[in-house]
Amino acid sequence: MALAIFDLDNTLIAGDSDHLWGDFLVARGLVDGEAYKATNDQFYQDYLNGRLDIIAYLRFALAVLAEHDMDELATLHQQFMAEIIEPILLPKAYELLERHRKRGDFLLIITATNDFVTAPIAERLKVDDLLATCAEQRHGRYTGDVAGTPCYREGKVERLRHWLADTGHSLDGSHFYSDSHNDLPLLETVDTAIAVDPDPVLDREARERGWPVISLRS
Numbered sequence: 001m002a003l004a005i006f007d008l009d010n011t012l013i014a015g016d017s018d019h020l021w022g023d024f025l026v027a028r029g030l031v032d033g034e035a036y037k038a039t040n041d042q043f044y045q046d047y048l049n050g051r052l053d054i055i056a057y058l059r060f061a062l063a064v065l066a067e068h069d070m071d072e073l074a075t076l077h078q079q080f081m082a083e084i085i086e087p088i089l090l091p092k093a094y095e096l097l098e099r100h101r102k103r104g105d106f107l108l109i110i111t112a113t114n115d116f117v118t119a120p121i122a123e124r125l126k127v128d129d130l131l132a133t134c135a136e137q138r139h140g141r142y143t144g145d146v147a148g149t150p151c152y153r154e155g156k157v158e159r160l161r162h163w164l165a166d167t168g169h170s171l172d173g174s175h176f177y178s179d180s181h182n183d184l185p186l187l188e189t190v191d192t193a194i195a196v197d198p199d200p201v202l203d204r205e206a207r208e209r210g211w212p213v214i215s216l217r218s
Contacts, residue, residue, distance in 0.1 A: 001104055001105065001106050001169070002103075002104075002105045002106070002172065002173035002174060002175070003105065003106050003108055003169055003170075003171065003173070003174040003175070003190075004097075004100035004103075004105040004106065004107050004108070004174075004175050004177075005108045005109075005110055005160075005174060005175065005176040005177070005186075005190065006097075006107070006108070006109050006110070006127070006176070006177045006178075007109075007110065007111060007176075007177060007178035007179060007180065007183055007196075008109050008111040008113065008118060008121065008122070009111060009112075009113060009179075010179040010180070010197065011093075011177055011178055011179045011180075011196045011197070011216070012090065012093040012097075012109070012125060012177075012216070013085065013088045013089060013090060013093070013121070014088040014089075014090055014217060015084075015088045016044065016113075017085065017113050017117050017118060017121060018044075018061065018112070018113040018114070018117060019040060019041075019044045020080075020084050020085075021061075021080060021084075021117050022036065022037070022040035022061070023037070023040070023084075024076075024079075024080050024083075024084055025064060026040075028076070030064065030076075031064060039060060040060075043056075043057045043060065043061075047182065048199065050181060050182060050201070052152075052182075054112070054150045054152045054153075054155075055146075055150070058114070058133065058145075058146045058150060059144070059145075061114065062114060062135050062136075062142065062144045062145065062146065063144045065116060065135055065142035065144060066141065066142050066143055066144035069141065070140065070141065073116065073142075077116070077117075077120055081120055081121070081124070085121055085124070089124070089125075090216045090217065092215075092216040092217070093125070093216045094125075096177070096216065097125060097126070097127065100175075105175075106128050106129070106169060107126075107127040107128045107129075108127065108128060108129050108130070108131065109122050109125070109127050109129075109130045109131070109132075110130075110131040110132075110151060110156050110159070110160060110176075110186070111130075111131070111132050111133075111151060112132075112133055112150065112151050112152040112153075112155075112156070112182075113132060113133065114132060114133045114134070114135045114146075115130065115132040115133065115134055115135060116135050116142070118130060118132045119132070129163075131151055131156075131159050131160060131163055132151055133146060133150045133151045133152065134146065134147040134148050134151075135147070152182070153182050153183075153185055154185045156183065156185065156186045157185050157186050157189055160186065160189075171189065171190055171191060172191065173191055173192075174190040174191045174192065175190060175191070175192045175193075175194060176189075176190040176192070176193055176194070177194045177196045178193075178194075178195065178196060178198075178202070179195070179196050179197050179198050179199060179202065180198075180199055180202060181198075181199055181201035181202040181205065183202075184202070184205065187202075187211070192212075193206070193209075193211045194211060194212045194213075194214060195211055195212070195213045195214070196214055196215070196216055197214075197215050197216060197217055198213060
């Protein structure tokens with residue numbers, strides 16, 4: 001069983017779920033709207049530019065989870081899924097997942113976005129497993145801190161290697177699909193790297209290295 005590994009944001013869905021969750025919180029009046037949006041937008045630009053301070057961003061992004069109980073968060077996420085995520089699901093992404101599924105591959109999403117935001121999306125896409133940045137929980141609530149290694153850049157490789165050791169899977173015959181140059185460390189690790197609607201940096205890298213470049217949007 002070969003691994004088919006997928007980035008989530010701007011790869012399998014037509015948007016960034018982490019950034020969109022921040023916009024959703026602003027629209028709901030659950031955060032200081034103007035200031036929160038400005039900070040959220042700046043962190044996202046830093047990510048696009050490859051200079052994100054992941055720890056600073058996670059402190060910002062996870063803090064709001066600690067302010068609500070699990071039932072409130074579950075209700076908010078249901079609304080987020082219906083209003084924000086459903087419209088950006090990509091039919092061609094479903095087709096790609098299904099092709100790998102029919103081949104007998106193991107479908108794994110690996111994403112820097114935290115597991116609170118992404119676990120319901122991964123379930124909606126019916127993948128076999130999810131590796132995401134872990135939002136720490138204690139006594140039945142989120143703490144606002146991150147647990148373990150953030151699943152970002154080299155952290156994706158580290159988290160994947162631990163997962164391989166724990167599960168017995170290997171990278172033999174593996175594929176990884178991503179849109180972002182931030183995923184170059186993992187793209188360089190798998191057997192087959194595929195750029196999906198790539199950002200300009202990844203597009204250039206993929207073409208220089210002879211990696212396939214595909215679109216799930218057009």
